[in-house]
Amino acid sequence: MKVLFINPPIEYAFSLRGTNRVWLQHDLAPRSES
Amino acid sequence: MSLSAFLKSKGYADIRLLNGQTPRGMTDEEILGAVREFQPDLVGFTVHSILYYNACRLAGRIKEEAPSAKVVFGGPHLTEFAIEAASQPAVDFAVFGEGEYTLHEVDRGDGGQARLEDVAGLAFKKNGEIIKNPARTFPSLSTPCPCPTIPLRLPPGPHPLRRRRAHRDHDHQPGLPLPLHLLPA
Numbered sequence: 001m002k003v004l005f006i007n008p009p010i011e012y013a014f015s016l017r018g019t020n021r022v023w024l025q026h027d028l029a030p031r032s033e034s
Numbered sequence: 035m036s037l038s039a040f041l042k043s044k045g046y047a048d049i050r051l052l053n054g055q056t057p058r059g060m061t062d063e064e065i066l067g068a069v070r071e072f073q074p075d076l077v078g079f080t081v082h083s084i085l086y087y088n089a090c091r092l093a094g095r096i097k098e099e100a101p102s103a104k105v106v107f108g109g110p111h112l113t114e115f116a117i118e119a120a121s122q123p124a125v126d127f128a129v130f131g132e133g134e135y136t137l138h139e140v141d142r143g144d145g146g147q148a149r150l151e152d153v154a155g156l157a158f159k160k161n162g163e164i165i166k167n168p169a170r171t172f173p174s175l176s177t178p179c180p181c182p183t184i185p186l187r188l189p190p191g192p193h194p195l196r197r198r199r200a201h202r203d204h205d206h207q208p209g210l211p212l213p214l215h216l217l218p219a
Binding site (some may be wrong): 001002003004005007008010013 | 037054067069075
């Protein structure tokens, strides 16, 4: 039997009420070493 | 990884982990491509509340891609919302609480070797009704459970738990065009 486990991607972490700014997960995670 | 290790100890050989939470993320098409290539019999989702709608949407598309695959939801969200999750059309089984033994028993029950009604920690559909079985008692510390599987290949890019290098790199001086030892005196 073949089993596949998936961690679904996060599209956004949270949005701030009263603003149009949606914080992407990429905004929260470090992108590069430099 | 923990579930994978447990199932491997029970003789399941072909198990894959797909992590869509790398910094780059994964598109639906990449995930569906992996499903198309692997053709799994069982697809397990780790569901946190913030991932729930994403997971439902993906599960629906996976069902279109591989209708014979059973979709299982598990994870922290299911602790409170197992019945709601099991009522989703694309979800076959909702596992709440610790999932190792439950998942193994679900597979046996699905194969006709056990009754699904006897599997603790499981919610599922039967004749249009949602049945939620009693919770599984927490396994004692002496219950054998193998060490989690460590993926051999880490995803590309910086590890999400690793701090930025600049914070601990002594020769990096913010505001200077070059590291201090390379600047002319």
